[in-house]
Amino acid sequence: MAESLIIYGKENCPHTRRAREAHPGHIFMDVQSSLTAMQNMLELSGGVRRVPVLALRTDKGEQLISVGYNKGS
Numbered sequence: 001m002a003e004s005l006i007i008y009g010k011e012n013c014p015h016t017r018r019a020r021e022a023h024p025g026h027i028f029m030d031v032q033s034s035l036t037a038m039q040n041m042l043e044l045s046g047g048v049r050r051v052p053v054l055a056l057r058t059d060k061g062e063q064l065i066s067v068g069y070n071k072g073s
Helices: 014-022 033-045
Strands: 004-009 027-030 055-056 063-067
Touching: 004 014, 004 033, 027 033, 033 055
Parallel strands: 004 027
Antiparallel strands: 004 055, 055 063
16 A cells, blocks of 8 residues: 545645645645535544645555645745
């Protein structure tokens, strides 16, 4: 099983953009255009409404969650 990264965010958010640029090969879920994406993001973030939320599924089956992204700012 390979690692996979899902980034939940907003298309026009500069923090989401930086996270997407830093992680090629990710799956992007736009929380503004998909209620399901928003619900998944809120579940993963413990109800925190801050984007982006990065959800990494490791090759060992673990899921690591990171809320927010400020690298490069």
